[in-house]
Amino acid sequence: MWKPDRQSKQPLFQQIADDLERRISYGEFPPGSLLPSERKLAEQLGVNRSTVIMAFAELRSLGIIESQIGSGTRVSKYKWGVTPKHTPNWHRYAEGGSFLPNVPFLRRIREALGQRPSLIDFASGELAANLSPIDEITTLMNENQYTAYLGYDNPQGYVPLRQTLVSYLRQYRGIQTTESSILITSGSQQSLYLITQCLLSPGDAVAIEDPSYCYSLPMFQSAGLQLFRLPVDCKGIRPDDIRSLYKKHRIKMVFINPNFQNPTGTVLDSERRIQLLNVASELGLPIVEDDPFSLTAYDGTPPLPLKSMDPIGSILYIGSFSKIAASGLRIGWMIAPHSVVERLADARQQMDFGLSVFPQQVAGQFLKSPFFDPHLERLRMQLLFKRDVLIEALQRELPGLVEFTVPQGGLHLWCKLVPEIHDGKLLEEAIRRGVVFVPGSVYGSDSGFVRFTFARPDTEEIVSGISKFAEALRSIIN
Amino acid sequence: MWKPDRQSKQPLFQQIADDLERRISYGEFPPGSLLPSERKLAEQLGVNRSTVIMAFAELRSLGIIESQIGSGTRVSKYKWGVTPKHTPNWHRYAEGGSFLPNVPFLRRIREALGQRPSLIDFASGELAANLSPIDEITTLMNENQYTAYLGYDNPQGYVPLRQTLVSYLRQYRGIQTTESSILITSGSQQSLYLITQCLLSPGDAVAIEDPSYCYSLPMFQSAGLQLFRLPVDCKGIRPDDIRSLYKKHRIKMVFINPNFQNPTGTVLDSERRIQLLNVASELGLPIVEDDPFSLTAYDGTPPLPLKSMDPIGSILYIGSFSKIAASGLRIGWMIAPHSVVERLADARQQMDFGLSVFPQQVAGQFLKSPFFDPHLERLRMQLLFKRDVLIEALQRELPGLVEFTVPQGGLHLWCKLVPEIHDGKLLEEAIRRGVVFVPGSVYGSDSGFVRFTFARPDTEEIVSGISKFAEALRSIIN
Known part of the structure; x- marks a missing residue:
């Protein structure tokens, strides 16, 4: 992101006006489009709002932009040609489409982190750089x-990674x-x-833990699904709730994160x-099991997944490299029956033509390397240590004002x-x-x-x- | 993919039966699901169909599978428990969803290539390994x-790659x-x-070249778009056609591949x-310009894109690393106004949480390295040579039976x-x-x-x- 040069002889407002003019002329802000607000630009560029106001005044005097009270500042339409030409109404296109935007709190958090990288980040669900196996992966790559x-x-996906x-x-x-069961x-x-896109149809009912990170994903609503809640207590969901939801709403699928649930840690x-698997087989109901956190179990004995006790194949199992090693490689996996894997692989070809081979090679090498076990051991110890630092800080700073159950694995405290x-x-x-965190309402x-x-x-x-x-x-x- | 061991003392059919039993017990084929046909399995495993028939007979005698005339061979349901448990009807889930599968000819080609890697492949739109800059990229990575x-x-996307x-x-x-205009x-x-997913809505009308690779992408239909045709002659589409389509159908967007069009090479x-840009600005109509092939221009003077003469920002520009260097890195880029880039970046976060950093680093390094120009030069010369080999072969083998216009760039002959x-x-x-090729009807x-x-x-x-x-x-x- 461009920032004004404070050493330059040219005034800040003039630098900002020049940069905006360039961005406008290059089409980043086409004729008729809305510019970011003065407040937002000032935050992005790290200047006072008054400096942005002066830059806008400069551009207005050149006829490049127009401001109207209450409707913000727009790029002038008539500067750009003798005849009144029409630029597409990009704003309307960007607002259209059936795909919903991310929830407002998450967009606000991302915006804040983008503008001030120095914010202390309790929001992003990922490992610190020093918890990722950077040196190990560099060694393997060499x-x-x-x-x-x-x-x-x-x-x-890459065959050797699937074999690993x-x-x-x-x-x-x-x-x-x-x-061949792995995607x-x-x-x-x-x-x-x-x-959600390929196995379910608009109007289908699904059951989701309450609270659940699934509520932070508008994809469920974008796919037109009806969501029903399975309240989580200290032992997780109550499988009987599924039976009654099924009777009332004919739910088609259940989404569950049984080990160190996100966000509650349950x-x-x-x-x-056992009850859950019985309910599933009784109703012929598929269960999607998301299992990203198990290997972080602080005592070194990760709970097994439901999938390990699923003899009849009720479970679509989802795993990932992100929370145990490196989210930046973008490697996850799904285990599903043949017909489902074929269908989803075909659909994914249409969306992005598959993943790059590199990160798949790297992830596969790391998982079977002698580095993996020591990495996990170190990861668990450091997460446990950080959890305790967090809990002590909360007890010291906010005695009597916060309540929580101490999680035995995972990355989060609820x-x-x-x-x-x-x-x-x-x-x-x-x-x-x-400092940023995620408000609980994001999770329902x-x-x-x-x-x-x-x-x-840290x-x-x-x-x-x-x-x-x-x-x-x-x-x-x- | 597992193959039977022809050196083993165990008969082939027994090895196949054992492998199928394992795959069934691991859930690749859950109770009640359909097994691949005898013909398909025989092709996949490289054995006679009679061997597969014997393996099926063996499994049938154990009660593991059941065959019914006309409905294929299924995994038995009652083998797996005393009470009649229900496995989800995965087949119905895989058939459901509003997302359409790939067109049948393309699935057939992929299946054939998967089963017989020795097939001569005129179908896959990608570079041979020896046209990709493997050595150069290895050097950069070291x-x-x-x-x-x-x-x-x-x-x-990765900021240094966007800067490059x-x-x-x-x-x-x-x-x-x-x-900041690049995604x-x-x-x-x-x-x-x-x-197609995020800027358009079901029912929207769009205009597409005829023929066009867009017809091979069911995503247009999956998004519920109405497609209207812009016939391509030796000079490309006729911009006046857009005006009349707009009057009749209020088309919302035009998709075009102006340089070495896929599949015609036009x-x-x-x-x-100029007419096209005028029509676009007159109607305020956005044009999506796909520009993957320009740098392959055999004479070394690539035609410029429409985007280079687009003063009012009517054009969403799409480029890619795939056809000029390496499809396996999965790197493409879009240039769009600010509001569109923000919207699409937000949506993409929901779909896959973005790309791995590695291939973005590699692609960025390569594009700005001294290797890039010599690579392009070599690529052009070799494509030209291969084009001529293909044309000579067609003239020799099928005189008077095929007609074509000789393309001056790109990867395809139509x-x-x-x-x-x-x-x-x-x-x-x-x-x-x-040998495989793509039938023209795939492109409309x-x-x-x-x-x-x-x-x-080669x-x-x-x-x-x-x-x-x-x-x-x-x-x-x-």
């Missing part, structure tokens, strides 16, 4: 040749499968997208697992705030003080819950982040 | 560190743009997918370019067959003889056209492939 083939990949996953899934997840995807996100009770607060107000106060819960991801910030950031968060919270309850 | 960051990428593309687009394509995508395929005439033939019959005869033309991609097979394969194709053609006209 030892191996990754460029033998640069053509399109197999529609189901067959062993990985048996050894680490207790799952027996075949390489490599761009993380769990793409697995879920393919399932592990589904073992008795309920907190209930004791005072009644307004989610959006708290988020804005926190951003103002330099009532106002007054918060998800803190402790995997991304321990010092956790301490100062919670201190800033505490200030923000106190500022709105007083 | 010189550079690619693993500094393994977290999620910027939603619009700003220079690349100015230098090679005459396009002035800004890094990195998983090839042109994902750009088109995002546009270059849009320069006068028509042929009209003089005798009247049945597309599907010709394809099957060709596959039987060891009448029966009797063929697209040969000469970039993938020159010897081109010669023997056309000889096999000629045999296939003669076998059905006699």
Whole structure:
């Protein structure tokens, strides 16, 4: 992102006006389109709002832009030709389409992080750079040749990675499968997208944990699905709830994250697992099991997935490299019956023609390398340490004001705030003080819950982040 | 893919039966699901059909599978539990959903290539391994560190790659743009997918070249769009046709591939370019310009894109690394106004959470390296050479039976067959003889056209492939 040069002799406002004129003339902002607001541009460029106001005045005097009170600042239409030519109404196209935008809180968080990379980030559900196996992967890349083939990949994904996953899934997840039952995807996100787009139809009813990260994904609504809730208590969902939802709404599929559930951290009770599988087989109901966090179990004994006890094939299993190693490789996998894998691989070809081979080669090498086990061990210890730093900070800064159950794995701490607060107000106060988190309502819960991801910030950031968060919270309850 | 071991003492049919039993027990074929046909399995495993029949008989005698005349062979339901448990009806889920499968001819070609990798491939629209810059990229990867960051990428794509593309687009394509107007995508395929899914709504009318590779993409129908045709003659489309389509059907967008059009190889005439831009600005109509082939211009002077003469921003420009360097990196780019890029980046986050950083780093390094120009030069010379080998082979093998215009760039030769033939019959005869091509009807033309991609097979394969194709053609006209 371009920033004005404070050493230059040219005034800041003039630099900004010149840059905007260039961006307008290159089509980033076509004739008739809306410019970002003065406030937003000032934040992006790190200048006072008055400087942006002067830059806008300069462009207005040249006839390049026009401002109207209440409708913002637009690129002038008539500057660009003798006859009144028409640029497409891009804004209307961008607003159209049946695909819904991300939820507002998440867009706000992304915007804030984009503008101020120094924000302490309890929001992004990913590992810190120093928890990712960067050195190990660099070593593997230096030892191996990754460029033998640069053509399109197999529609189901790179065959050697699928072969590695067959062993990985048996050894680490207790799952027996075949390489032709595996589809490599761009993380769990793409697995879920393919399932909601290709196996379900508009109007279909599905059941989802409450709360659940699924509520943060507008893809369920974009696909026209009706969502029904399965409340999560300290032992996870109650399988009987599925039976009654099925009777009332003929639900077509159940989405569940049984191990260290996102956001609550809950592990589904073992008795309920058996009940759940019985309900599924009784109703012939498919269950989508998302299993990204299991290997982070802090005590080193990851709970097994439902899929490992699924004799009749009720379960579509989703796994990922993102939360145990590196989200930036964009490697996930799905295990499904032959007919489903074929269908989804065909659809994915139409969407993006499959994944790049490189990251698949790298992920496969890492999973079968001697680096993997020590990496997991280190990851678990550091996550446990960070969890405890976070909990201590919360107890110190907000005694009596937050409640939570201590998670035994995963990247998140789910907190209930004791005072009644307004989610959006708290988020804005926190951003103002330099920290972001995800309000619980993003996950479908009532106002007054918060998800803190402790995997991304370092321990010092956790301490100062919670201190800033505490200030923000106190500022709105007083 | 598992194959039976011909050295083993165990009979082939027994090995196959054991493997199928394993795949069934692991859930690849759940209870009640359909097994592949005897013919298909025999092809996949490289054995006689009678061997598969024996393997099926063995499994049937164990009660693992059941055959019914006319409805194929299914996995038995009652083998798997005392009570009649229900596995989900996966087949119905796989058939459901509003997302359409790939067109049958393309699925048939993919299946044939999957089963017999030795087929001579005039169908896949990609470069041969020896036309890709494998050595150059290996050198760059050894010189550079690619693993500094393994977290999620910027939603619009890796910033340094976008910066490199700003220079690349100015230098090679005459396009002035800004890094914030660029969205990195998983090839042109994902750009088109995002546009059809997110900027258009079901029922919207769009105009597409006739013939066009767009007809091979069911995503237009999956998005519920109405397609109207713009016939391509030797100078490309006639812009006046757009005006009349707009009057009749209120078309919302035009899709066009003006340089070395896929499949015809046509270059849009320069006068028509001006007319086209005038029509677009008169109607306020957005044009999607796909520009994957320009840099392959055999004479070394690539035609400029429409986007380079688009002052008012009517054009969404799509480019790609696939046809000029390596499809396997899955790197494409779109240039669009700010509001459109923001919207599509947000939607893409929901679909796959963005691309892996690695291939973006590699592609960016290569585009700005001193290797790029010599690579392009070599690519052009070799494509020209292969084009001529193909044309000579066609003239020698099928004099008077094929007609074509000689393309000046691109990867494809578009042929009209003089005798009247049945597309599907010709394809099957060709596959039987060891060669695949794409029937013209896949691109929306009448029966009797063929697209040969000469970039993938080597020159010897081109010669023997056309000889096999000629045999296939003669076998059905006699």
